[in-house]
Amino acid sequence: MDYLDGWKRTGSCNSLNKSHVGQQAVLMGWVQRRRDHGGVIFIDLRDREGITQVVFNPEYAPQSHKKAHEIRNEYVIAVRGKVCLRPEGMANPNLATGEIELMVEEVKILNQAKNTPFQIEDQIDTAEDVRLRYRYLDLRRPVLQKILMLRHRVCQQVRRYLDQLGFLEIETPVLTKSTPEGARDYLVPSRLNPHSFYALPQSPQLFKQILMVSGYDRYFQIVKCFRDEDLRADRQPEFTQIDLEMSFVEREDVMQVVEGMVKEIFQREKQLTFSNPFPRMTYQEAMSRYGVDRPDTRFGLELVDITDLVRNSQFKVFAEAIQKGGQVKGINGQGCGSLSRSEIDDLAKVVQIYGAKGLAWIKINPDGIQSPLKKFLSEEEIANIKTRMKAKVGDVIFFVADAPSVVAASLGALRLTLGQKLNLIDPNRYDFLWVTDFPLLEYDSQEGRYVAMHHPFTAPMVEDISLLETDPLKVRAQAYDLVLNGQEIGGGSIRIHTRQMQAKLFDKLGIGEEEARQKFGFLMDALEYGAPPHGGLALGLDRLIMILAGTSSIRDVIAFPKTQKATCLMTNAPSEIRPEQLKELRIKLDHS
């Protein structure tokens, strides 16, 4: 094995082209592949920028050619030689450097490599647990390197953009205070304060509000947040937010800043220009038309309410659901007429996951309708439904009758399934949407109290404040979510900035005065010392990168992600610790 001995790279493995022919060059990188022809040996040399073919010729450089025999895949080598035009007809159009090659004069083997458990290339079929165990090899694959480079560019652009607008990047603590509400906290025991625990932040929410009180005016941070909840394809226990907060602003001001930032990112990364403001939709409208608060507006198949048409229907499933305060809504599956009975059964399984008891359907055939409901519905009812649903021959109308929340969730999910099945979703389209006018509170029947829909520091709409006493669920929040292609990529609000209003909210949430003082005393106090009106937003960086990279797993955009059981297969975290460590922390384990 060899040392660098003062060698310096003249460029990356993507740096050489026709214009360098005749020059000397030094390249270093990993061996992608070796092709030994008995005489001449070719090696594809790879670094994060690209690949260059280097050539070992027994006549040109006998010593190096001999040494090339012992080189294997993923060896780390350095080569010095002359840049040559490839012989006539030998150029490789698939390679950026394909017109040239490096005729090696001297080679250094900088390190050897064992056989890797999988090939270091984009197209592999390897199980994800193997990839995660050898994440350092997985990350060597160009497809992942490109994503992390994309992530870097986006972060740099966010910093430039916000800096230009006068935002200050200020760090907030990672060891902080556990607070009620929201997700489960990750806890860290305090050695110096036995029996006490820090919590890792679910977000820097309170610190950024305090910074506004302190007069920093405009803050941002690209920051890790921690939530000890179950994982999903788009959820990790530690994830990154682009977090920002502004003073002396209203909703429009925050939305404008964020919109401008996102537009710049898409301009640069996707060469897409959004000349108009992002569309807006109220929460109410989103729920009623799409069944979710983050609608994918790239396709139709909207939900249609037919409750009034079937209120007195002979079909008991409909009538009884309505009687219990529920509703009946439908989706016109345009062109679903070709679906088989078993495919429709599969669709029924989709809605059942969300609590629907079944999926009713009416198929519009050329010779009339086909439906399990046919004998329960009158001619008039069917005609009315067909008109309301704008159904024509070849369509299938699907219905769910249940409580409004079940109808929304199940039909919202069915809509997405149908959109995919019918190929209605254009993957090259990027539909942004602001969802506004969220309810401030929702009722948690399990806990028997109101909980904040966004968080307890969100300001109510000024004109709704009086409703707090009379009809709390009707109070709208000064909150806004940014939705992209049916994914929530950001959310924010104008915050409460007076102690009185904050106290009122805590009261509504069933947080007593004593508890409020204990958990949020510092915030309450701070609000009494001249807190300016302020508001902000946080964007989910990981999800944004997922969409930009076109990947369906959040693990593809995080260098060292965790498994669904929140473990790291590379380091084997979390792990047991030494008894002395526990003793220092005055912690005893319960092995029951």
Add this chain to the structure above:
RNA sequence: GGGGUCGUAGUUCAGUUUGGUUAGAACGCCGGCCUGUCACGCCGGAGGUCGCGAGUUCGAGCCUCGUCGGCCCCGCCA
């Protein structure tokens, strides 16, 4: 907490329906040959705790029970 799915050479899989001799294939790897390949080619070879543990059986990769792990989903994620 619940539902689904997967686990067999380094990797991806077949074999499980119907238990039965020595568990196969491809890619990768190793060796030999080959001076213009770029998925190089040709010849040869090595490589297995069938996730783990019990059980049924004359006999288990295959059947039963348990357990561990990966992935997707519901709940959860202010």
